[in-house]
Amino acid sequence: MSRIEGVLKSLKAQGRKALIPYITAGDPHPDQTVDLMHTLVAAGADIIELGVPFSDPMADGPVIQLACERALVHGTSLRQVVAMVKTFREKDDKTPIVLMGYLNPMEAMGYEQFADTAKAAGVDGILTVDLPPEEADEVAPLFTERDLDAIFLLAPTTTDDRIRSISQHSSGYVYYVSFKGVTGSGKIDIDEVASKVAHIHELTALPVGVGFGIRDAETAAAVGRVSDGVIVGSVLVDTIARNQSDPDQLKRALTDLLRPMREALDNLAS
């Protein structure tokens, strides 16, 4: 059983929902990322989605675009991101790490080499925003052979046939994008998400994480009620941007943001 599957199974057994924060690796500085990852875990993260910065993040709004720019100013490369995970694993061998990014840095590194080093570093899953399963027949087997979970996106526009086939290509969980738009942009419609996620649950046995538009304890609880986990991104990245000059204050601010979400999610169980 993969680390991701293990964590999600045990949460489910306890009737709890996964809290999955996203931050961009290298933002505000590569030296801070591992520390911030431990901060996220201490504040209640079950899984971390670690963003790999890319020069042209087409699916992201301004908040994550700027995070990529801050990370790239310091030359944060995919190799370095993988090395950060390795360092993180020295102190934490429980929290699953999903690398989330765009295809080109992986292609430039070489898929086989990337899969090998990611596995060796303790990465658990790969989510590539611009790689639909239709284009993944070369890459996905390299991940599966190494027990790296391939996590694919589902969107409000995804047809039933595709929900089935994408789920078949996925392991760990599927990531449902809650609205049509880039990260950090729109407003989540809880009723719509609830009915779509219920429908996805009918078509696949995989856990469903929901991301985009979760900003606070209230939205986290509302989405947690209808899904298996919530992914929180732009609001954290925005917090990093606003506190980039003070590392200690930054850790406090991230903690203050995540803790209430954790509590709100755990209150659903009781």
Next chain:
Amino acid sequence: MKLTEEMLSGFPDARGHFGAYGGRFVSETLFDSLMTLEKEYKRLKNDPDFQASFDKDLAHYVGRPSPLYLAERLTRETGGAQIWLKREDLNHTGAHKVNNTIGQALLASFLGKKRIIAETGAGQHGVATATVCARLGLECHVFMGAEDVQRQSLNVYRMKLLGATVHAVQSGTKTLKDAMNDAMRDWVANVDDTFYIIGTVAGPHPYPLLVRDFQSVIGRETRQQCLSQAGKLPDALVACVGGGSNAIGMFYPFLTDESVQMYGVEAGGLGIETGQHAAPLSAGRPGVLHGNRTYLMEDENGQIASTHSVSAGLDYPGVGPEHSWLKDIGRAHYVSVTDDEALDGFRKLTRVEGIMPALETAHAVAYAIKLAATMDKDQVVVINVSGRGDKDIQTIAKLDGIEM
């Protein structure tokens, strides 16, 4: 490799691949729209009503066929092969771009989409899009890098006069690639009511296919005109390559004519060796950007490199996937000329033929002059004059130290 019609029909394949290139590398939200677009386009491609509307608009609105003109004085001065000019600069709005926007706007109408978005570099595609939107009464949003808004201010104002909203894109390098990023972002958010008119043969499948089909009118006309006016097929075709739409439009109908050599001319900027250029086929390597796999300019970590060209329309780190395939199989040659050579080409054609080419086109002119000089007098070189230079007069004046 000798290409046959039958082989060509398999490119792109069902998934939009040209050999190792092309494809549909997009976020999930857009996937269904691309499938629908592909399905509808395949249906409409063989629909006589659709084709008749397209042909009628090309004839009466764009002013086709565009002439094939023998540049006698340029030929004499060059002292080699005959140089013929395919006059896309004479199209309505002044460039080849309108062939494609007519086609895609027609598709949008058939699909019932009322809101149009487009990216633009030099502004020619933006103007061509704003033009067809004005004519069809469609809402039009054009994304343009903030740097290009500066250097192509004339076209920005043209788009505004035509009723379009121009969005100056401040992210990244503030040029064409960033405009395309923001157009994609807008599309994701408005996918239900919006049609994205991509301006070149790049982007996810089926865009490289449909833009190529719409632009192929250039090569089809050239082939007929050359046979009747020069009495033979051309020996060489020369076209500039930004994303590659005017080049593929010229090349495609000749791909099975083995004797016809093809030269795509990329922007060499300050020189390939300086790294300050926009020549992915000459100096890049395969990667994935903007929905397709193709040759790209990138650093060793897979980050897209910033580009440089005196011409905004060539200032793009990628290129259409079909060109990447044609390069690999050796069917077309890809070369580059520098900013300075292109500027010389601009001045030469202006002074010797009284035809002022766009700075993009000037790259093709500069290379064609070099090429023709090495060829025999009975040979024929055709330059695709993709656009006229009015939009570039401010840039040229500035280089000449003149304030306008």
